[in-house]
Amino acid sequence: MNVAAVRKVAVAVFRESVRDRVPYSLVIFAVILMAASFLMSRLTAGQDLKVIKDLGLATMNAIGLLIAIFIGTGLVAKEVERRSIYAVLSKPLSRPSFIVGKYAGLVLTLVVNLAMMTLAFYAMLQYMHLTTDDWIKQGWRAPALDPRLLVAIGLIGVQLMLTTAVALFFSTFSTPMLSMLLTLAVWVAGQFSGDLRNFQAAVDSPAAAAIARGLYYVLPNLDALDVKNEVVHGLSIPWSAVGLGVASIAAYIGVLLSGAVLIFNRRDFK
Numbered sequence: 001m002n003v004a005a006v007r008k009v010a011v012a013v014f015r016e017s018v019r020d021r022v023p024y025s026l027v028i029f030a031v032i033l034m035a036a037s038f039l040m041s042r043l044t045a046g047q048d049l050k051v052i053k054d055l056g057l058a059t060m061n062a063i064g065l066l067i068a069i070f071i072g073t074g075l076v077a078k079e080v081e082r083r084s085i086y087a088v089l090s091k092p093l094s095r096p097s098f099i100v101g102k103y104a105g106l107v108l109t110l111v112v113n114l115a116m117m118t119l120a121f122y123a124m125l126q127y128m129h130l131t132t133d134d135w136i137k138q139g140w141r142a143p144a145l146d147p148r149l150l151v152a153i154g155l156i157g158v159q160l161m162l163t164t165a166v167a168l169f170f171s172t173f174s175t176p177m178l179s180m181l182l183t184l185a186v187w188v189a190g191q192f193s194g195d196l197r198n199f200q201a202a203v204d205s206p207a208a209a210a211i212a213r214g215l216y217y218v219l220p221n222l223d224a225l226d227v228k229n230e231v232v233h234g235l236s237i238p239w240s241a242v243g244l245g246v247a248s249i250a251a252y253i254g255v256l257l258s259g260a261v262l263i264f265n266r267r268d269f270k
Helices: 003-020 022-041 048-072 077-081 084-089 095-131 148-171 176-191 193-197 206-218 228-232 239-266
Strands: none
Touching: 003 095, 022 048, 022 095, 048 095, 048 148, 048 176, 048 228, 077 176, 095 148, 095 239, 148 176, 148 228, 148 239, 176 193
């Protein structure tokens, strides 16, 4: 795999996403939502900080998910529909470099947009820190500018990296619409991975319990990376579970990219 070629493809994907202005319009929408959460928090006496943190993190997660799904599922399909794939593959560019470069470009786009939303989020929290009375701050379980928020945001980024890999994988052999639905289904199932593990306690059907158990081992465990509740409420973060979760997601991304490369190598564009 040519690192220089991967870099060129990644930069091209990032520039194209900037020209489309879709990510940045979503970021503006996210900033508006976080500002709305600040206004809503005024209606919940004594819970202002929790509401802002909770809605802010949830908004960043949702906007990042939209970017990953809507752009990720069209990374390969768009090239095929515009028939630009022929010109791309006619250059001294290997198919693995093309796939990995597409993935790296969208991840770069997500990181930049997530960073912009993080700056807006912390600006709001800083304003709240400066304008809140000290006696109210004493009742906060965690400070407004809690550095652990960066942990929660970083783990959101890891989840989005996986979602991007899933979207890219499906886009190598499916239509954009079906890829969106499949990617969203994997993401939802990953969020409820813990429920799949304990599904046998809620049903009397051994077959259904076995299927749920199988899905638990096959699908990514995104639930282990969700520490928003711990951060917002000032609880301890289960670092061991988080570490295992990040390692499993990294392995999952590797498998998905390998699968995407394998499928893309077998496609005939003649």
